[in-house]
Amino acid sequence: MELEVRHLRALCAIADTGSLHRAARQLGVAQPSLSTQLRRIEQELGGPLFLRSHTGCRPTPLGRLVLSRARPLMADLHLLVTEARAAASGGAELRIGSTASKALAGWLRRLRARGQNPSLHMNVSPNALLRMVADGQLDVAFVHEVEGCPLRIPAELRQRVLVEREPQCVSLPVDHPAAVKQEVDLADLAGDRWMIDPTVDGEWDAVQWMFRAARVSPHVLHGDYHTADALVATGEVVTVCQPTRTPRPDMAVRRIKGDPLGVRLLAAARTETDLDGVYPALEEAYGEVARQAPAYREWPAREWPAPGGPLRPPSPALP
Numbered sequence: 205m206e207l208e209v210r211h212l213r214a215l216c217a218i219a220d221t222g223s224l225h226r227a228a229r230q231l232g233v234a235q236p237s238l239s240t241q242l243r244r245i246e247q248e249l250g251g252p253l254f255l256r257s258h259t260g261c262r263p264t265p266l267g268r269l270v271l272s273r274a275r276p277l278m279a280d281l282h283l284l285v286t287e288a289r290a291a292a293s294g295g296a297e298l299r300i301g302s303t304a305s306k307a308l309a310g311w312l313r314r315l316r317a318r319g320q321n322p323s324l325h326m327n328v329s330p331n332a333l334l335r336m337v338a339d340g341q342l343d344v345a346f347v348h349e350v351e352g353c354p355l356r357i358p359a360e361l362r363q364r365v366l367v368e369r370e371p372q373c374v375s376l377p378v379d380h381p382a383a384v385k386q387e388v389d390l391a392d393l394a395g396d397r398w399m400i401d402p403t404v405d406g407e408w409d410a411v412q413w414m415f416r417a418a419r420v421s422p423h424v425l426h427g428d429y430h431t432a433d434a435l436v437a438t439g440e441v442v443t444v445c446q447p448t449r450t451p452r453p454d455m456a457v458r459r460i461k462g463d464p465l466g467v468r469l470l471a472a473a474r475t476e477t478d479l480d481g482v483y484p485a486l487e488e489a490y491g492e493v494a495r496q497a498p499a500y501r502e503w504p505a506r507e508w509p510a511p512g513g514p515l516r517p518p519s520p521a522l523p
Contacts, residue, residue, distance in 0.1 A: 209278075218254060219254075299342045300324050301324075301337065304326070311482075314485035337473060346366075347472070355406075364483050374442055375443050376458065377439040378452075380442070383458065387458065387460070387461050418464070
């Protein structure tokens with residue numbers, strides 16, 4: 205018997221569901237048929253691939269080895285089908301993954317103007333996006349790495365750093381007493397409720413370190429940043445934000461004294477060629493939003509966040 209795609213799909217389904225019964229339902233086959241197929245695969249490969257028990261199926265060491273080779277093959281097959289269908293319908297899709305950024309709209313617009321066909325997948329987890337690039341589910345990812353909390357960047361990926369260190373700001377109600385200053389001391393926010401998203405890789409730990417270094421211990425709530433924005437506007441919380449954040453009539457964006465919280469902005473892809481195709485448009489788009497952001501304009505040139513590429517400080521003449 206020769207291994208076929210359907211055999212690899214069956215092995216992945218058993219591993220993913222942890223059960224022959226559930227795997228059979230997922231594959232749309234009878235369980236006895238799947239059990240027979242698994243025995244034949246094991247005979248072909250020379251040993252048991254799963255340990256069966258009343259609690260389900262767990263891969264054996266041989267099973268883990270086979271799955272480590274089967275999963276990339278299945279991902280490549282899925283990629284082949286997706287790209288072929290896209291090409292047949294008029295152009296290959298450029299699959300972009302990103303954490304939240306004001307530069308996304310300008311980036312996508314520039315890519316389309318250059319004849320590319322981008323799609324966007326958003327995720328608050330940079331590590332998840334990088335893994336998707338390595339697995340062939342995305343072509344490129346634009347992510348941020350919180351200072352002091354290194355990302356798990358797969359070794360096979362190529363990287364290009366857009367900004368080596370971008371200090372983060374604080375978003376607070378426009379009528380907050382501290383909002384009268386352009387640079388806020390954390391001590392002035394020690395009595396406020398902070399809302400932090402713990403699902404953003406590294407951010408919770410970095411914010412806690414920032415508080416400890418400043419010798420403050422404010423009350424911290426968990427919540428996503430869309431919720432935080434709404435609560436900032438009503439005066440309920442303050443939160444960290446990117447310096448490219450656009451202020452609103454009910455919300456102020458201010459630097460944190462000493463710039464204690466920073467991120468590194470980078471793009472990652474499987475090849476340098478993939479990066480060459482998207483990075484110039486990203487660099488242009490990010491430079492555009494940085495020049496328009498009041499918080500960026502408040503950094504003197506000597507303090508401008510260290511760029512990974514040729515980004516330049518905004519002109520003092522900008523309004």
